[in-house]
Amino acid sequence: MTEIRTPRLLLRRWRDDDLVPMAEINADPRVMRWVGDGSVLDLDGTAEALERWEEEWDEEGFGLFAVELLASGELAGFTGLYVPGYLPDVASEVAVGWRLGTPFWGQGYASEAAQATLEFALQDRGLERVVALCRVGDEASENVIRKLGMVPERVTTHPVHDVPLAVHAIDLTEYEG
Known part of the structure; x- marks a missing residue:
């Protein structure tokens, strides 16, 4: 079982008792504002998402x-790696992402978790490059991305939701762990 410990966090695989707290996070419009079209997820939608996330672990050897x-x-939420298959520009890449509940905002948890995930990607999983995607205007996510040392590459458009997405990247030669 893959786990990562940071000074304040445990990054681990999903358990059954995570469903309700994650559904509460996904039901918060403030959390979901910058995700997809901004729609919240209910308990069933969260259960489907957790199932997909666990399947990605089994298929890819990484996940959320x-x-x-x-x-x-x-x-507190999630962080991890995923393949952004919905976005043709980067469908063959691996992205780092995160989503935390509002009580956990502004305390550096997203940066701490994302940094540990990036290190996992580049050093443990041997990836040469990792991208990060965020909606243009999502300053909190852009701040985390900057802290990771990722550089902006371009802006593209989400093919389903027609919103601008900023693509940032870092490769192993640029990573300073």
């Missing part, structure tokens, strides 16, 4: 980690 606070055991 549940992010748990070490101090309290609370589920």
Whole structure:
């Protein structure tokens, strides 16, 4: 079982008892504002997402980690790696992503978890390059991306939701872990 510990977080595979807290995160319009078309997910939608995320682990050898606070055991959200197959520009790449509940914003958890995930991607999984995608205007995500040392490459358009997405990237030669 793949787990990563940071000073404050445990990044781990998903458990059955993660469904309800993750569904609460996905049901918050503030959390989902920059995701897809901004629609929230209900319990069933979250269950389907968790199933897809676990399947990606089995198929790719990486995926989205549940992010748990070490101090309290609370589920804060997710971070991890995924293949953005919905976006033709980068469909063959691996992206780092995150989503945390609002009580966990502004405390550096997203940056801490994403940094550990990027290190996992480049050093443990041997990837040569990782991208990050975010909606143009999502300043919080752009801030995390900058902290990761990723550089902007271009802006593209989401093929389904017709919103501008900024593509950032880093490769192994640029990574300073």
